[in-house]
Amino acid sequence: MLVFIFRRLLVAIGVAITVSIISFMLLHLSGDLATAIAGPESTADQVEEIRVAFGLDKPIIQQYFSWLISAVQLDFGRSYYFQDTVMDLISERLPITLTLGALALGIATFVAIPLGVLAAIKQDTWIDRLALMIAVVGQAMPSFWFALTLIVVFAVNLHWLPAGGNSTWMHFILPAIALGYYAMPAMMRLTRTGMLEVLGSDYIRTARSKGLSETSVVFKHALRNAVIPVVALAAVELGFMLGGSIVIESVFSLKGLGQLAWDAISRNDYPVVQAVVLIIAVFYIALNFVADVINAMLDPRLRVR
């Protein structure tokens, strides 16, 4: 098991380095940086001055390593647009996105697991079909459109919740639903399949034949085992949500990481863009690593691969 974790950790670090190269390239593909930093009204001399000052005259590999070394120390340089360092911007926004992600995951889990269990217990009844339908529709719904629809219904027509901003916890409810609905179908399906598999297994038959109540069989014996892969999936989904938050945050004008990325992208503020890409990717890699470990603890066969 330790060997497995170690090997996976090596791969994860390798992937993180590859991603760092990609996000570094992103900055350099965007055009001449010295000109971009200097601004449109600068002279050729000023541009050259900046080129030397920022180390942009050095070979690209050297530039990459000095960028990487500062990036590891969480120093991503200064934003072109905002009068701030990239790290200040990110540490200000990250808690909002993490709150949103955690809430969304909570909502998704809260709906997906009971629905999945119910669908499995009542297999092939209308409840099962309804659950499947919700999942299928959920996967087909464009997230930005669902978010707008939530605003129209709950903020504009019913006046229950605010339409945008992030001043109170109420402001997080609609965005979290919009983001969570996105992750729910896969979790629901996995719970259902897992439950069906477990409910058909020998030890459940033993538990039933011992005369245990159905509730005890389902919740104490079956769910406990069926839910572990769902936890692993939830970790992966949280990573997806961090990437997907860009749409939801821009619709609800929630000032999180996604909104920051969106502002930076539309203003060609590439130091911020590459930092956000890298941070989200590293989060995602870490969460996948966690999911791998959970799955391997559950299923020893996976450790060999």
Add this chain to the structure above:
Amino acid sequence: MSQTLSNSTSSSPVSALSGPEASGLPVVPEWRRALNKFLGHRGLFIGSVILGFIVLAAIFAPWLAPHDPYVQNISQRMIPPIWHEKGTWEHILGTDKLGRDYLSRLLYGARISLTIGLTAALISGVIGTTLGVLAGYFGGRTDAVISYIITTRLALPVLLVALAMAALVGGSLEMVIILLGLLLWDRFAVVARSTTQQLRDAEFIASAKVLGASTSYILIRELLPNILSALIVVITLEMAHAILLEATLSFLGLGVQPPLPSWGLMVSEGKAYMFFQPWVIAIPGITLMILVLAINLVGDGLRDMNAPEGRN
């Protein structure tokens, strides 16, 4: 098994014996069984019918559309659809903020969604299948390298990278297709890799090797036809994925550019009016959802037909 055999060595006695004829059962042609299965699977049937309608609507858009989708008419702005009390038969689904006929834009928009979905899925299909087949067939170091590339790709947040790249190269229909094609190949690679691994040691591959077939012949003529059914399922899923991503990119302003009637763009243009005229975002949004739903139903159905025992 009989199918895999008949694909490679149809003249050999083995396949003749293992076919249905050998068992003495009445012969039901392959396509009849497939058709029965198709009609018997409700989701697949409904999905195909809806998708068929949308494809026809897209193809015949110039004949079906009551108006030119690009012609603006300032005196006819924001007319509500027909079910609304102020609706007119002239504009069945109403008009947008520039007085353009909504139904006509919707019909032409189907062309954009379907074109992007299909071409992006094909580009990513070629990339992913090539990588997956090579990894699965050769194994060892090739597999390690390609698996690493797949893992790296999976670690990149698709939407964020697509947005950043679109901002770099400028949004347009062609750019969206190329970007999505270059980003969405991961599932093809994963599926092609695992199905190839399963077939790598199959008898028909071994016999082709013994007969002296070249590696490229084995991969393209023997292996590929046998993993195709699994890949077609992935094509449908990635088509749906690409269509949703295009809509999202266009909604955020970095995808298909105005005045093209992309459905995502229509939602974005209608956003300012949604409080008082919610139909401006409801119509393109629901259409988008129905299209993606239909494609997903077809995909799920095809998967069930391949592996009838496991529904999920």
